[in-house]
Amino acid sequence: MxxxxxxxxxxxxxxxxxxxxxxxxxxxxxxxxxxxxxxxxxxxxxxxxxxxxxxxxxxxxxxxxxxxxxxxxxxxxxxxxxxxxxxxxxxxxxxxxxxxxxxxxxxxxxxxxxxxxxxxxxxxxxxxxxxxxxxxxxxxxxxxxxxxxxxxxxxxxxxxxxxxxxxxxxxxxxxxxxxxxxxxxxxxxxxxxxxxxxxxxxxxxxxxxxxxxxxxxVEDDGPRESVPFSAIFRQPRLLKAAGAQFFYVGAQVGLWSYTIRYAQANLPGTSERTAADWLFASLVLFGLGRFVGAWLMGRVAPALLLAVFAGISLLLAVAATMLGGQAGLIALTAASFFMSIQFPTIFALGMAGLGPLARAGASLIVMAIIGGAVLTAAMGAVSDRAGINVAMLVPAAAFVAVLAFALSMRRAGVAVDLTAAPAH
Structure with missing residues (x-):
């Protein structure tokens, strides 16, 4: 070896x-x-x-x-x-x-x-x-x-x-x-x-x-012939996870895509380079949140921690809509800290207990990141009609879906090991 x-x-x-x-x-x-x-x-x-x-x-x-x-x-x-x-x-x-x-x-x-x-x-x-x-x-x-x-x-x-x-x-x-x-x-x-x-x-x-x-x-997780790909569609928890991942990735991509736009709209006269500092800060907080979240995961059940982080992300997205200005921008930036653990935790909760369906299930969850395209487009359409601040209600609604998934996993008592969950 x-x-x-x-x-x-x-x-x-x-x-x-x-x-x-x-x-x-x-x-x-x-x-x-x-x-x-x-x-x-x-x-x-x-x-x-x-x-x-x-x-x-x-x-x-x-x-x-x-x-x-x-x-x-x-x-x-x-x-x-x-x-x-x-x-x-x-x-x-x-x-x-x-x-x-x-x-x-x-x-x-x-x-x-x-x-x-x-x-x-x-x-x-x-x-x-x-x-x-x-x-x-x-x-x-x-x-x-x-x-x-x-x-x-x-x-x-x-x-x-x-x-x-x-x-x-x-x-x-x-x-x-x-x-x-x-x-x-x-x-x-x-x-x-x-x-x-x-x-x-x-x-x-x-x-x-x-x-x-x-x-x-590639090593197999189980016999290929005995488990058809279509079997993943008979896994309710996996399907819920794919749906939650669709909304989470849509929220993450949408928030980061329009951070510079939000900063310029709420702080008039701000150049793109200065506005990009807020995006930079968001990513630093996101990385910090990964470390803090990993530490908390050893003390708090993953489904509960996901629910808490999704709930706080929801509140911060609503704050970005309602407050605007410097305060709204701070709330929008702070949301990245609480988004940090959501992708790998949703992934791990959805994959728990899949056995020989693990690889097929993983590809389904990867496909769910199309939410990054759909929700970003929705935010752009809302922004053109009602303004960039109102567009932040789109990721807020997405965090509601993640919160509902987390609560359902907590009620089901799903336990996972996050060490094999992917980063995105």
Whole structure:
């Protein structure tokens, strides 16, 4: 066994880096929403197309990615995912050249397709590679790289994409057409260089993955033939978890997508770079909440803690709607601390006791993150009609669904081990 650990050490390091890479990609979208709103003069609903294209890629590729992992092995899935990620990032270069919003959306779809392969393969790989006794520790270390990636994504966006220029629509309409086009063109091109570098770095990881030794096959949780995939739809707890995950991811993605927009609307004169500091603070609190939540989980039942955190998130989202201004922005930012444990806890509660259905059940919960597209679009539509503050009622309603799920799991007395739950 010691030799096995030695052989797969490089694979463990590279797989840990995957958690960083998809965390970075996910939260760069929050920056792109602010940037594209300005560069293409979009409504809030139109900016939600960023998350719609992104999470549609996850939704459509989750099951194919799981099939590739199962039939072709971890290495094939990881190399495929990294290549798709790299291609999508490199497509930003021609998209910026042509200056078409739809081309960027297509590139984001390709990136998300790659991430579906990476997320589907990386979590189980970290539990199965090397010494079984160290599985939980390896997974926890790998998951620690995820919030580092999310913070890095925001910092890249703040310093290399967002500008200090605050575009006023009246001022833009008063400008000469040539000057206006030049200004907007400058904002579009700002995304070109950062994504080119990201694409080349990810391509380097793909080449490294192709050269590194990975486990040759995927271990099954049980007999394949005896348990059909359709059996997961006869698991009420799993279906409830998928529904709760749909609403949770929608709330998380929606809140972070519109944090910069909320800050600028409630603190007039705030530039995108300054507003991005609130998003940065949200992610720091999110990471801190993971550590505090993990500590509390040893003392409080997971379902109860999930109910408490979802309830507080609900109250803070309502406060962001009702208070507005600096107080509302503080409430919106603070909600991230209490969102921290919700994804892995919902996942673990839904997967408890599935046995040979575990892999199929996991893919269903991964597909549920399409909520990030649906609820972000809903928030954009509400914002265009009633304002960004009122749009915060959408994630508030989503937290009600999570709270109801947590309470139902508490009544059922479901007990789980969170060490194998994925990070997102």
């Amino acid at each position: 010691r030799q096995a650990k030695q052989d797969f050490r490089a694979a463990i390091v590279l797989t840990t880096c995957l958690f960083f890479l998809w965390g970075m990609a996910n939260n760069l979208n929050d920056i792109l929403i602010a940037q594209f709103r300005k560069a293409f003069v979009l409504s809030d609903f139109e900016t939600s197309f960023v998350q719609q294209a992104f999470y549609l890629g996850y939704f459509l590729l989750a099951v194919p990615a799981a099939m590739v992992t199962r039939t072709r092995g971890y290495k094939a899935a990881i190399v495929t995912g990294l290549l798709l990620y790299a291609i999508g990032a490199l497509l930003f270069y021609p998209a910026a050249h042509f200056g078409e919003y739809r081309y960027f959306l297509a590139a984001l779809f390709v990136i998300a397709a790659g991430l579906a392969f990476l997320e589907t393969s990386a979590n189980p790989l970290m539990t199965e590679i090397g010494d079984p006794a160290g599985a939980a520790r390896r997974l926890n270390w790998a998951q620690a790289a995820n919030p580092v990636g999310t913070v890095t994504g925001v910092l890249i966006g703040k310093y290399f994409i967002l500008s200090e220029i605050a575009h006023d629509e009246r001022a833009l309409s008063a400008m000469a057409p040539a000057a206006r086009d030049a200004l907007l063109r400058q904002e579009v091109v700002a995304v070109q260089a950062p994504y080119l570098v990201i694409g080349l770095v990810v391509l380097g990881f793909a080449i490294a993955a192709a050269l590194i030794r990975f486990p040759g096959h």
